[in-house]
Amino acid sequence: xxxxxxxxxxxxxxxxxxxxxxxxxxxxxxxxxxxxxxxxxxxxxxxxxxxxxxxxxxxxxxxxxxxxxxxxxxxxxxxxxxxxxxxxxxxxxxxxxxxxxxxxxxxxxxxxxxxxxxxxxxxxxxxxxxxxxxxxxxxxxxxxxxxxxxxxxxxxxxxxxxxxxxxxxxxxxxxxxxxxxxxxxxxxxxxxxxxxxxxxxxxxxxxxxxxxxxxxxxxxxxxxxxxxxxxxxxxxxxxxxxxxxxxxxxxxxxxxxxxxxxxxxxxxxxxxxxxxxxxxxxxxxxxxxxxxxxxxxxx
Amino acid sequence: xxxxxxxxxxxxxxxxxxxxxxxxxxxxxxxxxxxxxxxxxxxxxxxxxxxxxxxxxxxxxxxxxxxxxxxxxxxxxxxxxxxxxxxxxxxxxxxxxxxxxxxxxxxxxxxxxxxxxxxxxxxxxxxxxxxxxxxxxxxxxxxxxxxxxxxxxxxxxxxxxxxxxxxxxxxxxxxxxxxxxxxxxxxxxxxxxxxxxxxxxxxxxxxxxxxxxxxxxxxxxxxxxxxxxxxxxxxxxxxxxxxxxxxxxxxxxxxxxxxxxxxxxxxxxxxxxxxxxxxxxxxxxxxxxxxxxxxxxxxxxxxxxxxxxxxxxxxxxxxxxxxxxxxxxxxxxxxxxx
Numbered sequence: 001x002x003x004x005x006x007x008x009x010x011x012x013x014x015x016x017x018x019x020x021x022x023x024x025x026x027x028x029x030x031x032x033x034x035x036x037x038x039x040x041x042x043x044x045x046x047x048x049x050x051x052x053x054x055x056x057x058x059x060x061x062x063x064x065x066x067x068x069x070x071x072x073x074x075x076x077x078x079x080x081x082x083x084x085x086x087x088x089x090x091x092x093x094x095x096x097x098x099x100x101x102x103x104x105x106x107x108x109x110x111x112x113x114x115x116x117x118x119x120x121x122x123x124x125x126x127x128x129x130x131x132x133x134x135x136x137x138x139x140x141x142x143x144x145x146x147x148x149x150x151x152x153x154x155x156x157x158x159x160x161x162x163x164x165x166x167x168x169x170x171x172x173x174x175x176x177x178x179x180x181x182x183x184x185x186x187x188x189x190x191x192x193x194x195x196x197x198x199x200x201x202x203x204x205x206x207x208x209x210x211x212x213x214x215x216x217x218x219x220x221x222x223x224x225x226x227x228x229x230x231x232x233x234x235x236x237x238x239x240x241x242x243x244x245x246x247x248x249x250x251x252x253x254x255x256x257x258x259x260x261x262x263x264x265x266x267x268x269x270x271x272x273x274x275x276x277x278x279x280x281x282x283x284x285x286x287x288x289x290x291x292x293x294x295x296x297x298x299x
Numbered sequence: 300x301x302x303x304x305x306x307x308x309x310x311x312x313x314x315x316x317x318x319x320x321x322x323x324x325x326x327x328x329x330x331x332x333x334x335x336x337x338x339x340x341x342x343x344x345x346x347x348x349x350x351x352x353x354x355x356x357x358x359x360x361x362x363x364x365x366x367x368x369x370x371x372x373x374x375x376x377x378x379x380x381x382x383x384x385x386x387x388x389x390x391x392x393x394x395x396x397x398x399x400x401x402x403x404x405x406x407x408x409x410x411x412x413x414x415x416x417x418x419x420x421x422x423x424x425x426x427x428x429x430x431x432x433x434x435x436x437x438x439x440x441x442x443x444x445x446x447x448x449x450x451x452x453x454x455x456x457x458x459x460x461x462x463x464x465x466x467x468x469x470x471x472x473x474x475x476x477x478x479x480x481x482x483x484x485x486x487x488x489x490x491x492x493x494x495x496x497x498x499x500x501x502x503x504x505x506x507x508x509x510x511x512x513x514x515x516x517x518x519x520x521x522x523x524x525x526x527x528x529x530x531x532x533x534x535x536x537x538x539x540x541x542x543x544x545x546x547x548x549x550x551x552x553x554x555x556x557x558x559x560x561x562x563x564x565x566x567x568x569x570x571x572x573x574x575x576x577x578x579x580x581x582x583x584x585x586x587x588x589x590x591x592x593x594x595x596x597x598x599x600x601x602x603x604x605x606x607x608x609x610x611x612x613x614x615x616x617x618x619x620x621x622x623x624x625x626x627x628x629x630x631x632x633x634x635x636x637x
Contacts, residue, residue, distance in 0.1 A: 026425070026463040028386060029416035041413030049401045116397045123360045124414035125386035131414075290364045292313060295357065 030125070038126040042134025043141070046104075050142045060096060060146045061153070068092035068154050071217045083248040084218070086162065089154035090247070091216035093147040094240050097181060098210060100143040102203050105185030108135055110192050110199035118193075119295045128281050132189055136182040163249045169259060170246045176266035177239025183273030184235060190281040193288050210234055219244065219254040228256050235269050238262045302371070303466050303499035304336035304359060309368035311354050311523075328354040330523040332368070336499060336516075338465075341492045343514030344503040345614065347629040351523040352503035353392075356470050359501070360390050373465050386415070388466045391459035393452065393474025400444030404435065404454050407443050408461060415462040422461070429457040433487065449480045456484065460491060469502040473509060481509075489513055505626060507614040519618055521629065526621045531614055538612035538620060541567060542587050546580040547606035548597065555600040563596065565589030570625045577605055583620055 029037060050056060071088040112118040121131050154160065164170060192199050213231040214220070220228045220241055231237045242262040245251035257265075288294045309332040312325050329351045336342040344352045357363035359372050361381040369376060375383040398407035405426055412422035430436040433453040438446065443454060452472070459467055469488065473481035489512075492500050504510050510517045511531045518528040527534060550573075551557075557571035557580065568583040582593065597604060610616070619625055624632075 026417060026421060028462075029418065030386075034414075034416040037413040037416060041410045044406070044410060045399045045402055048406070049399070052401050116392070116395045119357075119360075119362050120390070120397050120411065121414065123362055123385055123388065123390060124411075125382070125416065126414045289362060292311075292357075292363050294362050 028125070034126055035130045038130035039134040039137060042131050043138030044134075046135065046138025046142050050145070056146065060099075061149045064092050064095055064150055065153060065157075067095075067217075068150070069157075072158055081250055082161065083250040083254075085158050086155075086160040086248050087219060087244055087254075088217050089151060089158065089160050090244060091218075091240060092154060093150040094236055094243075095211065095216050096143050096147045096150065097140075097178070098214070098216075098236055099207070100139045101181055101185035102206060104139050105132075105135060105182065106188040107192050107199045107203045109189050110195055113193075113294065116295075122285065122289075122294060128285060129186075129278055132186045132277070132281065135189075136186060140178055140182060161249075162247050164247050166246060169263070170243060173239055173242040173246065173259070173263060173266065176263060176270055177235050177243075180235035180266055180269040180273050181239070183270055183277055186277035187273050187280055190277060190284040193281075193284045194291075194293055210236075213237065215240060219256070221254055221256050232256075232265065233269075235266060235273075238265055238269075242266075302335050302374075303338045303340065304334065304342070304370075304372055304501060306332050306334045306355075306359075306370045307368055308333060309355070309358065309370055310366045311351075311358065311363065312366045327523050329358075329365070332523075332525055334518060334525065334528065336501060338499050339492075339496045341489070341500045341502065341513055341515050343510040343517040344501065344520055345505070345507070345510040345517050345618070346503075346520035347505050347626045349630070350505075350520045352505075352520060353470055354523075355520075356390065356468050356501070356503060360388060360468055361385060387464060388468065389415075389459045389462050389464040390468040390470065391455050391472055392469075393471035393476075394448070395455055396451070397455065397458070398443050400442060402443060403440045404430070404443055404446070405439045407454065408458055411458050412461060417462065425461045425463075426457065429461055433457060448475050449477065452476060452480070452484070456487070464498070466499045466501065469500065471503055471505070473504070473506065481506075485509060485513055505630075507618070507626070511614050517614065519614075519621060521618075521622050527617065534614065534617045535612040538583070538616055541612070541616075541620070542584045542589070543610045543612055543616055544582045544584070544590060545606075545608045545610055546582065546593075546604065547574075548578045548580060549603040549605060550576070551578055551600075551602065555596075555602055559596060560593060563589060563592045565592070568619050568623060570619055570628065572625075572627070578602075581610075581616075581619070581625070583616060 068088050072085050075084045075088065109118060112121065121128065155162075195202070211217070213227075214234050214237040215222070215231070220231060220237060223231070228237070238257075241256045242259045245255040245259050256262075309329055310327070311329040312327050314323050315326055316323050332355060344355065346352050354363065358365050358370055359377060361377050361384055364378055369378075371377065372384045373387040377384055398410070402410065405423075408426045409419065409422055412426070413419075417425070427436065427439070430439055433456060435450060435453045435457070438450060443451065446454065452475070456472065459469070472488070473484050476484065488500065488502070492498065502509075502513060514531060516528065516530050517534065519526045519534070557569055560566055560569045560580070560582065565585045566582060566589050567585060570581040572579045584590065594604065615625065622629060
């Protein structure tokens with residue numbers, strides 16, 4: 001073998017790169033096995049990345065907590081009801097999911113294209129839907145940890161009192177919110193497939209207005225019905241509203257719609273977004289291949 | 300499967316967006332490409348940057364649709380049956396930065412193996428085996444972001460070969476590598492094909508030596524067109540009746556223009572490349588006697604002959620004869636156009 005780490009060994013002993021470790025042709029899974037393998041494999045970098053890159057502890061927990069603090073102090077200063085502080089803490093935690101969907105789901109395919117991964121993903125036998133699901137699953141697990149940390153720290157700092165009426169409903173609302181939110185992320189990811197640098201600007205543009213419209217720091221009942229209804233297209237709006245109703249005593253009186261109706265709407269949004277994501281992804285992939293935009297941004 | 304790769308009247312035209320005031324224009328990247336590559340062949344696409352090599356690979360790997368024409372890989376149409384093509388192919392590009400920097404070499408390779416449906420145990424065994432072969436096993440647990448360009452390219456090569464593809468596409472696999480590493484990569488590629496006689500490898504390169512050393516057959520491509528396609532030996536044999544000379548001359552200093560040699564009887568092609576302190580002239584001539592006229596021209600312009608060498612034909616000479624320019628000159632022109 002060569003001593004130079006930058007060169008291949010001079011003496012190569014065949015067979016190599018031949019017929020698999022056991023001498024026969026490699027067996028490759030297809031169908032649902034391949035689908036599951038892809039989901040797990042693409043989720044892996046997100047989960048393992050969180051362990052290796054610790055900067056998220058600062059950027060994704062402490063910085064959001066600062067925003068939470070600002071709103072809490074405003075509410076305390078104006079003598080708002082005690083539950084409003086809990087509203088802000090829960091909202092601050094859910095922001096982590098919105099940021100994750102916006103920056104690590106929607107615009108992710110653009111970054112993958114820049115890095116050269118997108119072409120390699122597309123030319124594999126797996127589906128882009130499985131790759132996106134892997135991204136979503138990895139992002140969801142990693143972000144849940146961040147959100148829990150924000151809730152824990154926020155609740156400790158500001159002595160938030162919870163009065164959960166139904167853990168089952170709370171769990172259902174959270175899961176449905178996540179499914180529909182990440183479905184929305186997957187759908188918009190397919191749109192970003194065709195974008196160049198403007199992807200970054202669009203994500204930036206979508207960030208702040210949703211903070212306002214989805215009521216991250218206040219109950220959306222403060223808006224008129226139609227504004228709240230429009231904002232409900234973002235699943236976090238309904239999910240957050242339902243969760244607040246389920247965990248705070250004054251929640252139901254400040255809720256936009258009943259929890260039952262919000263659960264039904266979240267189910268509909270989940271189905272619509274996942275179905276649309278699948279259709280749009282297939283369409284956009286074909287379009288990108290036809291227009292030559294999977295690997296080239298300048299054309 | 301009669302052919303591992305076949306293309307028929309393949310065209311690809313890019314629409315390039317103009318500025319705010321200018322109209323979009325068309326760029327013909329591929330023009331009437333007809334190729335047939337047999338299973339087990341190591342087939343080369345040789346051409347300058349911008350010749351259309353990468354565009355052709357993108358079409359064959361289902362990443363780009365042709366504007367017109369058809370292409371089949373492993374017996375399946377790349378446009379209508381991409382799902383059947385993809386399990387049978389893989390691709391490695393020179394200078395690619397794929398994977399995730401936070402993951403180790405082994406983890407990155409494992410991740411890609413999963414997208415091909417390899418079980419983890421088979422994938423890990425294959426990864427270990429190939430990392431051993433390329434001399435990267437000691438960096439198996441290093442983060443890929445910590446690898447040098449050469450080591451990263453070794454990782455990419457393992458990624459391409461580990462899935463045991465029927466047809467493997469290598470797009471400029473030695474781009475950016477130093478001479479030693481390039482030689483080792485070439486050696487590895489040739490050995491892999493020799494040990495896997497049913498697998499096909501399509502390699503693009505703009506390095507003549509690479510095409511000459513590796514490929515069973517070579518298609519010379521320029522401006523989206525295939526100009527010639529045959530074994531390197533046969534392509535060069537077509538030049539055997541020509542005479543090829545390399546001359547090194549004292550600086551012209553404006554006293555002579557290289558175009559004058561093209562007007563001399565018996566001179567087929569001239570490639571002039573000014574060097575540091577001298578002028579290099581590569582001549583393809585119909586017969587030896589044409590050299591006398593060249594020397595006369597030099598004498599009358601008071602240019603001294605520093606060195607004279609008769610060369611055996613190379614693929615570079617084949618390219619010059621076909622295109623009328625060296626590959627370097629074509630690339631320079633392309634840069635100017637852009």
